[in-house]
Amino acid sequence: MGEAPVRVRNLNHYYGRGALRKQILFDIDTDIDRGEIVIVTGPSGSGKTTLLTLVGALRSAQEGSLQVLGRELNGATGSVLEEVRRHIGFIFQQHNLIASLSATENVELGLKVTRRYRRSALRRTARDMLAAVGLEERMDYRAEALSGGQRQRVAIARALAAEPMMVLADEPTASLDSTSGREVVDRMQALAREQGTTILMVTHDNRVLDIADRIIHLEDGRLAGFTDSVLANTQHMMSLVAMTHQKQDLRKVVDGLDETGFRNLLKQLDDEAQRVIQATALANDAVFHSLLEQGLQAATRKLTQLFDAERASLFLVEPERGTLLLRVSDNVEGEIRIPIGTGIAGAVAATGEPVRVDDAYADARFNPEVDKLLGFRTRSILCLPIRDRHRQVFAVAQLLNRRSGEPFAAEDETRLAGFLDSLGVVLESLQASAASVGEEMA
Numbered sequence: 001m002g003e004a005p006v007r008v009r010n011l012n013h014y015y016g017r018g019a020l021r022k023q024i025l026f027d028i029d030t031d032i033d034r035g036e037i038v039i040v041t042g043p044s045g046s047g048k049t050t051l052l053t054l055v056g057a058l059r060s061a062q063e064g065s066l067q068v069l070g071r072e073l074n075g076a077t078g079s080v081l082e083e084v085r086r087h088i089g090f091i092f093q094q095h096n097l098i099a100s101l102s103a104t105e106n107v108e109l110g111l112k113v114t115r116r117y118r119r120s121a122l123r124r125t126a127r128d129m130l131a132a133v134g135l136e137e138r139m140d141y142r143a144e145a146l147s148g149g150q151r152q153r154v155a156i157a158r159a160l161a162a163e164p165m166m167v168l169a170d171e172p173t174a175s176l177d178s179t180s181g182r183e184v185v186d187r188m189q190a191l192a193r194e195q196g197t198t199i200l201m202v203t204h205d206n207r208v209l210d211i212a213d214r215i216i217h218l219e220d221g222r223l224a225g226f227t228d229s230v231l232a233n234t235q236h237m238m239s240l241v242a243m244t245h246q247k248q249d250l251r252k253v254v255d256g257l258d259e260t261g262f263r264n265l266l267k268q269l270d271d272e273a274q275r276v277i278q279a280t281a282l283a284n285d286a287v288f289h290s291l292l293e294q295g296l297q298a299a300t301r302k303l304t305q306l307f308d309a310e311r312a313s314l315f316l317v318e319p320e321r322g323t324l325l326l327r328v329s330d331n332v333e334g335e336i337r338i339p340i341g342t343g344i345a346g347a348v349a350a351t352g353e354p355v356r357v358d359d360a361y362a363d364a365r366f367n368p369e370v371d372k373l374l375g376f377r378t379r380s381i382l383c384l385p386i387r388d389r390h391r392q393v394f395a396v397a398q399l400l401n402r403r404s405g406e407p408f409a410a411e412d413e414t415r416l417a418g419f420l421d422s423l424g425v426v427l428e429s430l431q432a433s434a435a436s437v438g439e440e441m442a
Ligand SMILES: Nc1ncnc2c1ncn2[C@@H]1O[C@H](COP(=O)(O)OP(=O)(O)OP(=O)(O)O)[C@@H](O)[C@H]1O
Pocket: 015, 016, 024, 042, 043, 044, 045, 046, 047, 048, 049, 050, 051
């Protein structure tokens, strides 16, 4: 079949009659190619499910043209709609399983309608597919005895087992945990790649957007342009990321953690940045900078606590500018940059050697300018390099003034070095994420 499996032209759709007639879809125009994975996003009530049911020949097209698998559906007879449906796998919000039949029997029913399987092959294929969605333990349970997520997986197995020409899925991962959700979409993607299955899927799940060849966005029944889609999805994703972190006051969380807990928190921030990167190319660099900032803030704050210091600073090396960018444990507004080579931190960045100073103002390398800028009086300093995976110095950590009044000791230096080893890996990765997205956006 040479032509696109889905060809939509000026499609309008209405619900209700007479005075209650209300237009739901406006002038929809799009083609979906063979093997293409298209994700539909959009606010609740924007018409996503309506569009899916029209494409799935589950209701008649009223106005415009809708060609699916080579058949015109506007004005089509019931038997044409039925014939088209036979080549489509449906994964819908309401699973349409038969409650009194077992999981296996439900999947077999899905296979039977294709009329492509002999009796003996039916059971085997059904069971293989149920195993693939992680239900080998539940194959003989009746649908009514399964949980919502398990029923969802039976529905998915039923839709995919028949290797349909097209899969229409409405929020297929909604009731699945992230691991099984991922397995399901990976399976759908494999189908699309290996068998040229066309996939049209509605989802709000940002973790699976990456499988899409194309994302289309519905807004009040109209297809939004590409830019609007990007904006809508980026904003949605950013608000998700922001929400996760605003729920808890980061300061309080950090204060309550021991050293291991704190390392886990940083790891979590890092994982999140990686996930967002992998999930979509639509990421906004503000997300990454905010994650990096949070990582830096959390790290400086924890350093003051662990080492009983009055202040901790992190300096990020900016080799292309020849400067160090300062981040301080207290929320200091604005950005402070100092040239590499000046001050104690500059010396550490330049030489890669740790520096321990008992009396700052007596040390010729000390630069009192930053003290002046921040209204601080430095007495003792412990300053160490943070190295990346290639052992290059990419940041410098600096502790100022032990609260006890004593200068920093050799044990502090050893302990800080150990701590920075693990901190460095995470910070490097966060920083790289922020930088790489920044470049893509530029
Ligand atoms: N059978 C129906 N009869 C009348 N109105 C309907 C019918 N089905 C849906 N609607 C209306 O059409 C609009 C679009 O509904 P649709 O189910 O397509 O939205 P959606 O984008 O899938 O939303 P959600 O994300 O909440 O599932 C809504 O305003 C809804 O109330």
